[in-house]
Amino acid sequence: MKVTVVGAGAVGASCAEYIAIKDFASEVVLLDIKEGYAEGKAMDLMQCASLNGFDTKITGVTNDYSKTANSDICVITSGIPRKPGMTREELIGINAGIVKAVSNSLLEHSPNMVLIVVSNPMDTMTYLAHKSLNIPKNRIIGMGGALDSARFKYRLAEAMEAPISDIDGMVIGGHSDKGMVPLTSHATRNSIRVSEFLSEERLEQVAADTKVGGATLTGLLGTSAWYAPGAAVSGLVQAIACDQKKMFPCSTFLEGEYGLNDICIGVPVILGRNGIESIVDIPLSDAEKAHMQASAEGVKKTNGLLEL
Ligand SMILES: NC(=O)C1=CN([C@@H]2O[C@H](COP(=O)(O)OP(=O)(O)OC[C@H]3O[C@@H](n4cnc5c(N)ncnc54)[C@H](O)[C@@H]3O)[C@@H](O)[C@H]2O)C=CC1
Ligand SMILES: O=C([O-])CC(=O)C(=O)O
Secondary structure, eight states, X not given: OEEEEEOOSHHHHXXXXXXXXXXXXXXXXXXXXXXXXXXXXXXXXXXXXXXXXXXXXXXXXXXXXXXXXXXXXXXXXXXXXXXXXXXXXXXXXXXXXXXXHHHHHHHHHOTTOEEEEOSSSHHHXXXXXXXXXXXXXXXXXXXXXXXXXXXXXXXXHHHHTOOGGGEEOOEEEOSSTTTEEEOGGGOEETXXXXXXXXXXXXXXXXXXXXXXXXXXXXXXXXXXXXHHHHHHHHHHHHHHHTTOOEEEEEEEEEESGGGOEEEEEEEEEEEETTEEEEEOOOOOXXXXXXXXXXXXXXXXXXXXXXXX
């Protein structure tokens, strides 16, 4: 199983590290445009192998796509991250060109790849990949919901003073400060609805904190987060590589599902060897449906800025 990660920056390197530590891939190729950077990150990570006990071979290359040839899974993390006070949508001007060029180069060398798009604004970058590559939609996946759901569970556990392993919950919708739809009515602690433990006001606060999870970290760090993003990507890569048929909310091209068309946005999907094996239709409350609709309008507005 060969995995390529483009962008050896904060998220790309974190993702490569988690993939290696989980030890399910034979090879990870890190590619970056900055001379020597991916080679350096790969060497540093390989020097963790004997310490962390993995056999995954990590190599780094400077913009040489021939070394990515025949990858089963490719991940795009290349592009600029936001700074405090910015929205993800403001990154479109620089990142759209990068994502378009990188996704085309990847496809040229790995015609059967499953592609995971991470660069922001992620739903729009996933849509851009879908429009530019002309490959089956099940092979293009945007990562956002897996991370947002992890942050939702973190906030729920914090509010309940419970261990995170007790909590289950999911965030769908656009991966943006306003567009996320935390599915509070479906969230549970050991199968008991969270509304049994927390007041409506506290649950609203949990949802609000979840939605600005990325912005909060950007304010603290001066750039956006990388540990949980890297871990979330590695979870998707593992589900595909190991054909796990696990459910994650991911950005995928919709054709009528959830009443939406011609958009990539986060919905629950089953991930396996074919990428998106199926889209899962779950019942939403009227409020959740309205949030999803508003979220889709926001994503479509950003998509409108693309030169397709
Ligand atoms: N979807 C999600 O949940 C998340 C998305 N992100 C996004 O991921 C992206 C990367 O974030 P970081 O890793 O923190 O940024 P970073 O600046 O640490 O790394 C980005 C890397 O991309 C490289 N790069 C730029 N243009 C390239 C090209 N044409 N080809 C190959 N490499 C190129 C840069 O040299 C740099 O090393 C950002 O757009 C950020 O907003 C970050 C976290 C979560
Ligand atoms: O906040 C950002 O810009 C990066 C990101 O998407 C996240 O961490 O959720």
